[in-house]
Amino acid sequence: MNNFCSACGSSVPADARFCPACGVGTRFSQPATATRQLFRPLYDRRIAGVCAAMSRAWGWDIGLLRVLTVICGIFLFPLTEIVYLACWIGIPEELLAPPLL
Numbered sequence: 001m002n003n004f005c006s007a008c009g010s011s012v013p014a015d016a017r018f019c020p021a022c023g024v025g026t027r028f029s030q031p032a033t034a035t036r037q038l039f040r041p042l043y044d045r046r047i048a049g050v051c052a053a054m055s056r057a058w059g060w061d062i063g064l065l066r067v068l069t070v071i072c073g074i075f076l077f078p079l080t081e082i083v084y085l086a087c088w089i090g091i092p093e094e095l096l097a098p099p100l101l
């Protein structure tokens, strides 16, 4: 998997120490797919979209995540509910723009 130059944004081989395009730096950011931001989608949600946000950002199975959330909500009460509320407040809502998929 290639990295991306933090200076010019061009693709850089994973083992490269300098950007072949601009020659800058040894610190390359991860590909955009690995740094997708958390946001709560407007439509694919059940309560507040917290599970949907996590499954989209990190590639988790949304059904499994929801089942685990409910199970944890029962057995870890009220810890899961507090975390869920914190995520509800902390994770921004998706903007009214079409997804870039």
Ligand SMILES: [Zn+2]
Residues within 6 Å of the ligand: 005, 006, 007, 008, 009, 010, 019, 020, 021, 022, 023, 024
């Ligand atoms: Zn560069």
